Amino acid sequence: MSVLLQTRGLTYRYPRREPVLDKVDFALHKGDRLALTGANGAGKTTLFHLLVGLKKAKAGEIIAFGQTRRQEADFVEVRARAGFLFQDPDDQLFCPTVLEDVAFGPLNLGKSQSEAIAIAQQTLADLGMAGFDDRITYQLSGGEKRMITLACVLAMSPDVLLLDEPTNALDSQARQRLIDTLQGLPQAMIIISHDDDFLAQLANRRLRLESGKLTDPDVTPAQEVLHG
Numbered sequence: 746m747s748v749l750l751q752t753r754g755l756t757y758r759y760p761r762r763e764p765v766l767d768k769v770d771f772a773l774h775k776g777d778r779l780a781l782t783g784a785n786g787a788g789k790t791t792l793f794h795l796l797v798g799l800k801k802a803k804a805g806e807i808i809a810f811g812q813t814r815r816q817e818a819d820f821v822e823v824r825a826r827a828g829f830l831f832q833d834p835d836d837q838l839f840c841p842t843v844l845e846d847v848a849f850g851p852l853n854l855g856k857s858q859s860e861a862i863a864i865a866q867q868t869l870a871d872l873g874m875a876g877f878d879d880r881i882t883y884q885l886s887g888g889e890k891r892m893i894t895l896a897c898v899l900a901m902s903p904d905v906l907l908l909d910e911p912t913n914a915l916d917s918q919a920r921q922r923l924i925d926t927l928q929g930l931p932q933a934m935i936i937i938s939h940d941d942d943f944l945a946q947l948a949n950r951r952l953r954l955e956s957g958k959l960t961d962p963d964v965t966p967a968q969e970v971l972h973g
Contacts, residue, residue: 767957888919
């Protein structure tokens with residue numbers, strides 16, 4: 746399987762704190778649906794920010810889509826190919842209407858206005874959100890906002906999805922709709938969530954971030970010694 750995202754010795758610390766990422770080695774392969782778990786403040790969202798260049802690593806390497814990424818210019822392509830679904834939809838929606846929000850990504854990728862609108866409308870239809878074009882984004886429900894932010898990400902045709910607590914504030918109906926949608930998508934995914942049932946329906950492997958290290962919760966210390 747081809748490696749989509751990889752880190753080698755990745756290290757990051759906040760001022761006056763122990764490293765939240767301490768020489769982390771990690772790889773996401775095509776077809777992976779990886780659950781990333783850990784306590785609040787463990788550094789899970791920080792890892793996402795590093796992978797797309799929103800934060801700069803203190804040490805180590807990030808290899809994305811076959812190339813080592815170091816400078817801001819290196820991450821422009823990464824952010825187009827790794828769709829980042831923020832934990833709070835309000836951090837991702839900033840245009841007056843739904844259609845403008847969803848078309849923003851394709852426009853940024855160089856599509857014409859007519860092409861971007863067509864992509865946005867098709868993406869909304871694919872997610873069961875046809876007819877939302879002229880809706881005012883800040884007036885939407887939590888579940889509607891979540892689906893619109895997913896449409897914003899998918900309209901850019903990413904290779905990878907980075908999903909940060911995607912079920913936050915969703916009622917049971919909206920949550921199930923999100924599960925059904927994600928199960929039908931072809932992209933590799935990294936999913937941060939405290940919702941174990943949600944992860945059980947989507948993830949094919951798990952890693953836990955704790956004390957700056959990524960570990961496989963299904964591997965016991967004895968197995969690590971045996972296979973390490």
